[in-house]
Amino acid sequence: MSEWDCEPDVLTYNVMIKLCARVGRKELIVFVVERIIEKGVKVCMTTMHSLVAAYVGFGDLRTAERIVQAMREKRRDLCKVLRECNGQDLKEKEEVEEEEDAFEDDEGLVYTPRDEVIEEGSEDVFKKLLPNSVNPSDEPPLLPKAFAPDSRIYTTLMKGYMKNGRVADTARMLEAMRRQDDKNSHPDEVTYTTVVSAFVKAGLMDRARQVLAEMARMGVPANRITYNVLLKGYCKQLQIDKAEDLLREMAEDAGIEPDVVSYNIIIDGCILIDDSAGALSFFNEMRTRGIAPTKISYTTLMKAFAMSGQPKLANRVFDEMMRDPRVKVDLIAWNMLVEGYCRLGLIEDAKRVVSRMKENGFHPNVATYGSLANGVSLARKPGEALLLWKEIKERCVVKKREESEGDSSTPMLKPDEGLLDMLADICVRAAFFKKALEIIACMEENGIPPNKTKFKKIYVEMHSRMFTSKHASQARVERRMERKRAAEAFKFWLGLPNSYYGSEWKLGPRED
Template sequence: AGETDAAYRLFAASPSLLESPTAASRLLAQLSYRSTSSHTFSRAAGLLHRLRAQGGLNLLDANSLSLAASAAARSGSAHLAYSLLLSMLRRGLLPDRRAYTAADSRLRPAHALRLFDAILHHLRRAPDSSSASFALPDTAAFNAALSACADAGDCRRFRQLFNEMRSWPGAAPDALTYSIAIKMCACAGRRDLVARVLERILSSGLAPCATTFHSLVAAYVGFGDIPTAERIVQAMRDGRSDACLLLRHVAVEGNKEKGIAIVVDEHSDVLEDIVGPRPEEGTEAPLLSRTYPPNSRVYTTLMKGYMNAGRVDDVVSMARAMRREGETMPASRPDHVTYTTVVLTLVAACDMERAHAVLDEMARAGVPASRVTYNVLIKGYCQQLQMSRARELLEEMTTDADIEADVVTYNTLIDGCVLMDDTAGALALFNEMRTRGVAPSTVSYTTLMKAFAASGQPKVAHKVFKEMEKDPRVTVDRPA
């Protein structure tokens, strides 16, 4: 570690020292390997930017670039990872599968699928696939791409990739693959197929995983069918092994009878072969070989269903029940996502006093509040026109909790000033954001322009627009 730090300081003082491909690659590899967050990745990112400015990216080898892409994805710089991986392919270098899998799992669906297609295209053209075994996609790589298909709602692409899995060594579908298939069927509006996936997992000789049951609960919550989601969670709590039988009953219940309107994707028929044939009437439903108690992720997903339905008391009661159950079942203990869901629900109900009290509850439970938790609360105060409370919470977040405000935090506060007709306050926050090193987004500029336009200062609004045009980090959009 000390030698890597010394090498980086030497490079920072004399960039020309990295004219050797070996030196450049080794330094980037070491910096990337040690990166565990956006803060620790900053040195590797700085090295990449300097080399790019000097036209020296061609000095880097496949190993160092793969490590850098993987570290970039893990550190929240998925777009940088995407750019690095595509530049490797253009140079004829094949990336390690772990690097493009990490990027695919964090990129927007369109970019994730474009990258995966490019990887497969280059692998098919490779003269000797045995020498590129490190780059061949495995099940995890396909699962990341399949998840992108589900997020994009692309049934046909999902089916194509699913069929292709078995043509690659070490890429057979696993329980997680079928759990992603549940998400795909749900996105396609195929309630009937969702109910059959669990049986398909068992008939394939696989054991379901915790994600399988989370996906089932999430699917029915997404359909707006809270009673069925509750039945699945209760069956999990009771340790029932006949979940397949329960789902068979669910499959025959019509959406109309349950008062649910679901839009079915016109291409969803291609998913039927993945799920398998409808069970014949009278056949025994397979039993689970073990129980799957609900964890905090499952409970929180059900809570989100209550939140979407405006059932505030049920959300609060669920969190309370999770705390009690967590005393004997640690996996059920509420986490920061659970508490943030409670905060979201109370903010939506305009109950800011109870929403803020959740922070104290989190502290007592030893669960640190996240930036998202604070941002939700700040937004609630801004919507209630309580800007002084919002600013106090910002101070508490940055000073007491030692959490840095991000662009979402500042955009929310600036929008709050707009609601209060406080143009000076909006401008002060915009300048504070830049002083603290937080890059403004397109929304930052458009919100500030809206403030000046609403206060009868079109010239100042136009000046902000001109600044926006000069900022290479943002795109001028239609609202601007």
């Protein structure tokens, strides 16, 4: 800025506060405030908002409360308060590090605190931008004037309480705001909506409705967001009838037209109670009102049909979505279509969808493969699991090769626990022990502990009496021998008696 003859103003430094919050440098925020004062820049109320929001974002409600209290007391020594908080944080951090050092000595582990992971070069940048952080003044400067907290300050602190589940503190803050002499501190629609959200999050729907009624008494009009929060609460508690009544009340009594978010919430609520007909009814009502469905609307309705075992209806919704020029079909929609067929074990139909997906330029992800694995298990077609595992394995190998060659055309595929466990389960039940060991090795490479107890139980129940008929052909005998060697290797991994350690275990005293 100096190169272009520009001087930083208060907005510049407010952005600096947000920057420190974004990169996790809480200890530097006080020096931004001090820099504003030292440069003679006029501090504004937005600076106070940014300060409280930064500490709430860090989860440091103690410091946020101290800032608000200092503002209520009309104190100008805010920098002193922040320095004291920094000192207290440093002391607590040193105590934690001492405990971690003791733990490291005992366990031989290394611990790196999150705050110490600093991007390379960022330290020099902050030294240049905040030279006062290197050589701070002995006496922290005073604010040019005192600032009283307004409703936005209180609401920001309330959001911190809500995030931490402190519902009682949220309600007490609302009560304190109502008693303030300064009208700027009185609760507004954002404040009330925050309190409603806190009660909804805690499952206290009656209390949330009381807040809505109080808004009407106090002359604070509720907005669409307030009603949508309540709708979501009722749907989460499976009270769809009350959600439907609220939707009507919203339009008829409050004069607030529901939007696409309102309908998406209640359609999703119908899914929770397995009411696909209700989901379709609300979807059609939404369109009757002239509200255009979004991508979420279509995929939510597809989910309703997929979960209720009606994949053909899900396919019809998908086709309509494809024809809608306002909506762009994404991987989530394709996966929902695959899931609908896989839930019924219709693996061939699901494979055709995956082929269409690839033709349209979409690569299957972990969710796609997970649905296919579940479908294979339901259809009892273990051979399909081998083809699926082959494709997954090739995707992982191709990705590693492309990373080494600098090519990133293939999207990253990192199998998760659910997918690998399902594939291993299918292979063990079908006695594909060689492939099962490959999948287990992949799990261990990705830091996923295999459920050895489950696989041992399956093996003992299903394969403990494997044998080869003496009348079998030589080719069949050889195939059986190959299979038996794989079974022995799998038993070795399970820790069961095998040819490597003899045919049985003895738990009695050792014989000389």
